[in-house]
């Protein structure tokens with residue numbers, strides 16, 4: 022390299038830097054503004070959803086709406102009590118099935134490393150992405166078809182299958198982040214693994230376990246597709262009621278759908294906010 | 309503090325003396341005038357950097373001569389990195405606030421109409437750990453700065469890359485794998501790639517923050533050689549906590565120590581051989597003798 | 602593990618008499634066995650569920666699949682009345698709605714992630730991402746209801762006529778503006794996949810070491826150049842994972858799509874025309890399917906959907922697992 026070419030290159034780079042700066046800055050400003058617009062666009066749907074659900078739902082919402090049973094079309098005074106209790110029953114049943122299995126499977130993953138655990142973990146992650154409608158088909162093929170009966174049990178089974186992978190991964194994560202040192206301390210003291218797991222890990226990870234499971238519940242409560250294949254009547258669950266009434270052309274049916282949507286949304290958002298607060302308090306305490 | 313094992317047997321002052329003698333001869337040849345006559349490239353006056361209400365380093369007044377190696381030395385935590393990052397305005401992005409005056413030539417680095425992007429092009433930086441862009445090839449890494457600065461043209465970029473890689477003593481090693489990912493290089497090669505990347509935009513000043521601290525002795529020696537040679541073209545500010553390294557490569561040195569209140573401060577600055585030979589400040593003497601830090 | 606401490610922590614153990622200790626030891630050993638058994642049991646039940654799901658979906662669709670063979674995948678007509686069952690058109694509809702949804706959600710999601718991780722001050726980024734996270738909690742049925750009742754008239758009266766009148770792209774949206782359409786379904790899908798896209802790409806961007814940003818800045822890059830050329834490329838595999846998982850989610854959504862797509866199992870002639878996807882067709886056809894071949898064909902649509910989504914999700918998970926590992930230990934500001 023000659024001195025001359027170096028000198029000219031230095032001048033050239035200096036000139037290019039200076040010349041391009043305005044363009045670079047304007048491009049940057051523009052791109053940054055677009056990112057801000059994107060962020061606004063990302064928040065807008067939530068705001069719109071909340072706004073419509075609350076404003077339309079609030080018009081129907083009343084005590085009798087919550088506690089009255091549905092009435093046949095055309096007869097006023099109907100409520101959604103069966104859908105609320107139905108949803109609660111199905112989700113409750115699903116929890117009874119899913120929570121213990123998920124907890125044990127998570128303990129299994131927590132204590133094992135290697136190919137088997139990795140494969141299980143991977144299938145949990147993939148199963149978590151399987152469309153809920155497929156899980157509805159599964160419950161239908163496994164429980165409804167052979168028994169020739171739609172049932173809350175079949176619906177609960179579907180929701181349990183839906184929650185399982187989410188819970189397993191959340192539970193394992195909870196055990197890992199909170200309890201690894203406790204676990205090792207317990208083992209070092211000579212306590213047996215079963216006892217360590219029961220007393221130390223589960224107690225230490227409890228708040229995180231609660232958070233993860235709350236989120237899984239929130240997800241399950243809002244599911245519709247699996248219920249389509251497992252429940253006989255739409256008034257047996259909130260989501261199904263929203264679907265059937267919301268797709269009717271009658272204003273009254275649509276009002277019921279909005280009212281139910283508000284109840285459902287309030288419940289689900291409450292659950293996720295509770296989970297967030299729990300997680301936040303835990304992380305603050307950990308610091 | 310870890311001294312380089314190769315250099316340990318030699319007394320510090322001797323190392324610095326040899327270096328000074330060699331440098332005077334060299335600079336007399338290349339520049340035709342003694343080093344003391346070169347005007348300062350960077351001038352710091354009453355510089356203080358703080359994070360919130362925590363002052364990291366204060367009251368630094370220092371002239372950094374052009375086309376020489378100036379070493380900032382001192383124990384860990386005394387604000388060397390913090391001061392270095394003030395010079396190219398990297399604190400604009402870390403929440404550190406800089407007071408006092410820093411000048412590049414006669415341009416106020418923090419002046420109202422000084423563009424940080426243009427200042428940073430003129431004051432390059434090499435970081436403590438090699439940080440090539442992981443998604444880019446060797447070639448793309450070297451020319452990345454040129455692209456940032458709006459330089460276009462395939463031939464131009466190729467020439468610039470080759471010349472920068474030559475300067476960083478890396479050309480022969482990577483000329484056959486210019487299109488391979490930069491993260492495939494060894495640590496020392498990555499650091500020299502970062503030096504080439506910094507040189508490619510033709511900076512006047514090169515800030516180097518403990519560039520060898522993540523490297524083995526052989527890679528360290530290569531970079532030290534490089535620093536000495538680069539000083540013919542570029543003003544170098546080298547942060548190191550290795551006094552032997554400072555003695556081997558620097559013309560000027562500035563010693564930073566923690567004050568009573570655990571704030572970093574400049575204790576003494578001057579020609580490296582004098583500083584190590586006959587330090588004026590008793591705290592420098594203790595530090596150089598290995599009694600503090 | 603020493604036997605004398607059994608399951609009792611030493612502090613209590615000191616007071617335990619020899620006989621009791623022996624008894625306890627026996628009991629805890631039993632407990633230990635029981636614990637192992639139930640732990641394996643939990644894992645086994647889960648594995649069994651996965652296997653049973655695959656078998657029962659495959660089994661229940663076998664009648665349809667043996668009749669039409671692999672041709673089921675691309676046979677173009679879905680006409681139960683005529684006894685014609687083929688998934689081809691529905692696969693196309695699924696891919697089309699998903700693709701359009703991605704065209705909407707990828708730039709918006711990535712821009713939002715960049716804003717949250719690189720540009721916004723902390724006091725803004727935190728609450729904003731919490732809000733976007735809440736969107737993930739909104740049940741798809743509520744999004745569907747909103748799409749159906751609120752968006753449909755807006756699309757029919759304003760959005761679709763406007764798009765059709767656009768100079769260069771108008772042909773994509775030509776035809777009568779109904780409201781329910783492939784486009785509306787894609788918008789609903791975009792809303793539903795947005796939280797996934799934002800959260801995962803934000804995580805990927807945030808995992809890029811500060812050193813990469815500073816390397817760019819120190820060369821004279823503007824802040825945006827640093828984001829665009831240093832940060833986003835370094836986060837590439839994480840962003841790809843985000844898109845892939847969003848694709849999986851979009852392909853699998855059924856109920857909300859069924860509410861807004863217009864449910865016409867034919868090749869859409871424009872984006873504003875009604876269409877159908879695998880999921881929406883399952884929702885709509887299931888109740889009316891005739892027992893036997895009809896039901897089996899609907900379930901076979903599920904099998905096709907399962908195949909598609911599992912492939913996509915497995916890819917996404919693999920990407921997630923492959924990302925991030927490079928140059929560990931360089932995170933955080935260098936001092």
Ligand SMILES: Nc1ncnc2c1ncn2[C@@H]1O[C@H](COP(=O)(O)OP(=O)(O)O)[C@@H](O)[C@H]1O
Nearest residue numbers: 359364383384385386387388389390391402936
């Ligand atoms: N980004 C930052 N935020 C807050 N404090 C910082 C930051 N960077 C450096 N400091 C503080 O400045 C002081 C000097 O640090 P540093 O410049 O890294 O020292 P050195 O490079 O000499 O080891 C330390 O007390 C450090 O905690």
Ligand SMILES: [Mg+2]
Nearest residue numbers: 388389390936
């Ligand atoms: Mg430092």
